[in-house]
Every structure is written in C-alpha cells, then in structure tokens.
Amino acid sequence: xxxxxxxxxxxxxxxxxxxxxxxxxxxxxxxxxxxxxxxxxxxxxxxxxxxxxxxxxxxxxxxxxxxxxxxxxxxxxxxxxxxxxxxxxxxxxxxxxxxxxxxxxxxxxxxxxxxxxxxxxxxxxxxxxxxxxxxxxxxxxxxxxxxxxxxxxxxxxxxxxxxxxxxxxxxxxxxxxxxxxxxxxxxxxxxxxxxxxxxxxxxxxxxxxxxxxx
Amino acid sequence: xxxxxxxxxxxxxxxxxxxxxxxxxxxxxxxxxxxxxxxxxxxxxxxxxxxxxxxxxxxxxxxxxxxxxxxxxxxxxxxxxxxxxxxxxxxxxxxxxxxxxxxxxxxxxxxxxxxxxxxxxxxxxxxxxxxxxxxxxxxxxxxxxxxxxxxxxxxxxxxxxxxxxxxxxxxxxxxxxxxxxxxxxxxxxxxxxxxxxxxxxxxxxxxxx
Numbered sequence: 001x002x003x004x005x006x007x008x009x010x011x012x013x014x015x016x017x018x019x020x021x022x023x024x025x026x027x028x029x030x031x032x033x034x035x036x037x038x039x040x041x042x043x044x045x046x047x048x049x050x051x052x053x054x055x056x057x058x059x060x061x062x063x064x065x066x067x068x069x070x071x072x073x074x075x076x077x078x079x080x081x082x083x084x085x086x087x088x089x090x091x092x093x094x095x096x097x098x099x100x101x102x103x104x105x106x107x108x109x110x111x112x113x114x115x116x117x118x119x120x121x122x123x124x125x126x127x128x129x130x131x132x133x134x135x136x137x138x139x140x141x142x143x144x145x146x147x148x149x150x151x152x153x154x155x156x157x158x159x160x161x162x163x164x165x166x167x168x169x170x171x172x173x174x175x176x177x178x179x180x181x182x183x184x185x186x187x188x189x190x191x192x193x194x195x196x197x198x199x200x201x202x203x204x205x206x207x208x209x210x211x212x213x214x
Numbered sequence: 215x216x217x218x219x220x221x222x223x224x225x226x227x228x229x230x231x232x233x234x235x236x237x238x239x240x241x242x243x244x245x246x247x248x249x250x251x252x253x254x255x256x257x258x259x260x261x262x263x264x265x266x267x268x269x270x271x272x273x274x275x276x277x278x279x280x281x282x283x284x285x286x287x288x289x290x291x292x293x294x295x296x297x298x299x300x301x302x303x304x305x306x307x308x309x310x311x312x313x314x315x316x317x318x319x320x321x322x323x324x325x326x327x328x329x330x331x332x333x334x335x336x337x338x339x340x341x342x343x344x345x346x347x348x349x350x351x352x353x354x355x356x357x358x359x360x361x362x363x364x365x366x367x368x369x370x371x372x373x374x375x376x377x378x379x380x381x382x383x384x385x386x387x388x389x390x391x392x393x394x395x396x397x398x399x400x401x402x403x404x405x406x407x408x409x410x411x412x413x414x415x416x417x418x419x420x421x422x423x
Contacts, residue, residue, distance in 0.1 A: 038338055124334050125341055131331075135383070159399035161380050168379020169372035172348075176371060179345060192366035200376075200403060203410030204365050 021059045023049040025070045028063075032122045033114035037067075064126070071130055074119045075137040081108045086144060094148040095210055099194050101144065102170075106187040109174070113183045120175040141167050150201050166200050232270055234260040236281035237325075239274075244324035248278065248336035275337055282333050282340060285325045286347045289318050290354070297358050304360040305409065309401045311358060312377070316393040316400075319381060323390035330382055348378065360408045373404045 027049025031040045042063055046053050060066040085104030089097045109116035123134045146163040170193055174186055191211065198207035238259035242251040253274055257264050271277040296314025297307040319326040333344040356370045366372075377400055384393055402411070 036338070125338075126335060131335065131386075135386070138379075159402045161396065161399045162403055164383065165376035165380050165400070165403045168382075169374075169376030172375025172379060173368055173372045176345070176348070176375070189368065192368045193372070195366045196369055196372040196407070199365065199369070199407035201406075201411065204363060204407040205410060207407070208363070208365075 017059075020049075020051050020055060021069075024051055024056060024059055024066055025073050027051070028066050028070045029074065029114045029118050032067075032070075033117045037122050037125045064129075067126055068130060068133075071118060071123050071126075071133060074115050074123075075133065077115065078105065078108065078119055079137070079140060081105060082141065082144065094150055095198070097148070098145075098197055099190075102193050102197070103187075103190060106190050106193075109186045110184070113178075113186075116174065116186060117178050117183055120171055121178050124175070138164075138167050138171060145197075162200050166197055169196065169200075228270075231260070231262050231266055235262060235267055235270065235277055236284060239277050239281050240285070240322075240324045240328040243278070243332045243336070244327040248332050248340075275339065278328075278336065279339055279343060281325075282329050282343050285322075285329050286343070286350075289315070289329070290350065292318055293351070293354065297354070304358055305405060307358045308355070308360075308404060309397070311354070312400055312404065313394070313397055315377075315381075316397055319385065319393040320391050323385065326381075326390055326393075327385050330378065331385055348374065355404075360405070365407055369407055373407070376403060 024045060027047075028040065028045045030048045031044045035044070040063065042053055042056055045063070045066060046056050049056075056066070060069065081104050082101050085100045086097060089100040119134075119137070123130050142163045145167060149163065173189065173193070173196075177183060177186060177189065195207050195211050198210055202210070235256060238256050239251065242255050242259060251274070253264065253267065256274070256277070257267055260267075267277065271280060292314045293311045297311035299306070299310040319330075329344070329347070333340040335341070352371050352374045355374050359370065380396065380400060381393065384390060384396065
C-alpha cells in the first residue's frame with residue numbers, strides 16, 4: 001500500500017488515520033509472511049507499513065490486536081473473491097461452479113501469497129482467539145460448497161461430514177504447501193483440488209471423467 | 215528397620231513419574247491452554263516434586279514436546295495395528311486404521327486435544343511436531359489405500375487433512391468421547407475417491423458394534 005506524501009497535503013485526518021490503519025494491517029500481513037508470527041514485532045510491522053511505533057499504538061493495543069484485525073480483513077477478502085466467482089457462475093451446475101470458486105481462490109492466493117499465509121497458516125499458529133475465526137471462516141465456505149452438491153450416481157448417500165471434510169482437506173493441503181515454501185504457486189494445485197472435491201462426492205472415476213471432459 | 219511399603223524398582227517409579235507428568239500437561243493444556251499452564255500446576259497434578267520435573271525435562275516446553283512425541287508414537291502404533299486387522303483387504307485396513315484413530319481420540323481426549331489442537335498454536339516447535347505427524351500419517355495412509363487408478367498425487371494429503379479437520383471440530387466441541395460415531399462417515403469420505411461413492415457401507419462392514 002502506498003504511503004501518503006509527508007507534510008501538508010490537505011487530506012482529512014480521518015482519511016490519514018484510515019490509510020495508516022490499512023497500511024498497518026498489510027504491514028503485519030507482510031511481516032508475518034516474511035518471519036512468522038512469533039518473530040513479528042511491532043517495530044517490524046511499523047517498518048513494513050512506514051508508520052511510526054507511536055502511531056501504531058494509536059490504532060492497535062498490541063501485536064495481537066493488529067493481528068486479529070489483519071486476520072479478519074484477510075478472511076473477508078478471500079470470502080469476497082470466492083463469492084464473486086460464485087456469482088459469475090450463478091445458475092450453472094455445481095460441477096461448473098466448483099472450478100470457478102476454486103480458481104478464484106487460488107488466483108487471489110497467487111497474487112497475494114502473504115494473504116494465503118496469514119489465513120491458512122499463521123491464523124492457526126496464533127492461538128485460541130483466532131482459531132474460532134478460522135473455524136467460522138471455514139464454516140462459511142462449507143455452506144458455499146454444499147449448495148447444490150450432487151447426490152451420488154449409484155445409490156448410497158454422501159456422508160453428512162463430506163462438505164466439512166472437503167473444505168478441511170483443501171485448506172490443510174494449501175497450508176502444508178505454504179509451510180513447505182511453495183505458497184507462491186498454489187494455483188498449480190488447481191486440477192488436483194477440483195478432482196479431489198469431485199471425487200469426495202462422486203467417486204474417483206466420475207471425478208476423472210468430469211475433469212478430463214473439461 | 216524395614217520400609218513401610220515394599221519398594222518398587224527404581225526405573226519403574228521413574229518412568230511412572232515421567233508418564234504422570236506427561237499426562238498432567240496433556241490434561242492441563244486441554245483444560246486451560248498451553249500458555250496458562252504453569253509448572254506449579256503440572257507438579258501438583260502429577261504429584262511429583264518440582265525437582266523431579268526438572269530432573270526429567272528442561273522445562274515446560276520440553277515436557278510438552280515430549281508428551282506430544284510419546285502420544286504420536288503410541289497413536290501411530292495403534293493405527294498401524296488397526297490397518298493390519300481383519301481380512302487384509304486394503305478397504306478393511308483403512309477402516310481398521312481409522313477406527314483405531316477414533317478410539318484413541320475417544321479414550322484419551324486430553325491427549326488428543328494436546329496433539330491435534332493445542333500443538334498447532336502452542337509454540338513453533340510444537341507446530342512443527344504437528345506438521346511432521348501429519349506427514350507421517352499421510353504416508354501411512356498412502357501405504358494402505360486401495361489401488362485407485364490415477365487419482366491426483368495430493369489426494370492422500372487432502373483426505374487426511376479432511377479427517378484431521380473433522381476430528382479437530384469434534385474435539386473442540388467437547389465431543390471427543392463420541393469420535394467413534396464418525397467411523398461410517400469418515401470411512402466413506404476417505405474411500406470414496408478409490409471405490410466410488412455409496413460403495414462403502416457401515417464403516418466398510420466391519421465388526422458389529
């Protein structure tokens with residue numbers, strides 16, 4: 001995020017404050033991506049945001065406080081992107097909507113690997129308070145995924161836990177890749193994630209058929 | 215003068231105390247979280263002297279990591295045994311392994327919570343232990359799955375991650391004791407990609423419960 005010009009610039013105080021707050025949020029997100037939660041300090045956040053330490057404390061009580069704000073902002077942006085992708089494919093079948101949603105998510109993560117990292121790795125590392133937010137975020141994706149999900153082609157039922165397990169599986173896979181230092185090319189996993197999702201609902205064979213039919 | 219009670223072999227007492235300290239930190243972190251758990255609470259719960267704790271461990275984190283390590287080893291042994299059970303088909307093996315996992319969670323809810331929930335956020339080292347354990351269980355799962363044609367290379371990671379997430383939700387809801395109820399659903403979930411949906415019934419048709 002661009003820092004504002006120094007000195008007299010005729011910008012309103014609220015605008016400056018909001019801009020600073022947003023810079024601090026992306027500063028923290030960036031710092032976490034570089035050094036991880038435990039090594040991130042208020043000074044480092046300030047450096048990345050080009051905001052002084054004393055200004056930091058005008059916006060946040062502590063690193064944790066800023067972290068929670070950054071975490072929520074990250075989740076919100078991710079949810080927005082997925083929902084936008086879903087809206088664009090509104091009215092189409094579940095089998096068509098899944099790749100759009102997964103693609104939207106992975107494109108965002110490729111553009112901003114720091115966002116993927118805070119949402120999928122650092123959020124879990126930060127402790128109990130944030131874990132609830134992580135869980136709530138995943139639950140909201142569970143609802144999106146479950147909407148219009150198919151019944152199995154040959155009798156039997158898709159188990160109730162499938163929606164949740166698929167979301168948990170995708171986020172776990174992405175988190176593990178980020179930890180392995182491959183967070184900047186998550187979109188390479190696009191075909192595998194789509195096929196995994198289909199296979200949980202339709203079986204591996206049917207999943208392969210849909211994926212290769214493109 | 216003879217001792218008031220018969221003396222137990224020294225190693226027995228020592229390993230029993232280590233075990234009690236590891237159980238204590240599991241219970242306390244499950245109840246209050248890692249951060250809030252103090253050495254004083256641990257020694258009180260384990261009924262050992264403070265000195266005993268420091269004779270055995272470098273401190274709280276070392277004890278915590280040792281407890282996770284020991285639990286993961288036990289869990290792995292139990293799951294491997296479960297995989298070998300029954301008729302030797304890979305379907306029954308997977309269901310057996312999963313059943314062993316769910317029973318472990320139900321029988322030792324505090325330990326399960328320590329390893330699968332608290333470990334992730336407690337310290338960087340405990341998070342690494344969790345990640346390493348996940349890698350091991352992905353490998354174990356991969357060694358035991360039915361042949362599934364050419365499924366994505368990452369399918370096992372996704373499936374094991376999905377199972378872990380479901381268990382984490384169950385533990386955090388305070389329903390670890392009922393984890394075995396999840397066997398039919400989770401068996402279907404992990405086997406669907408290999409066998410097709412709806413082909414696995416009642417947890418793979420294993421023993422009557």
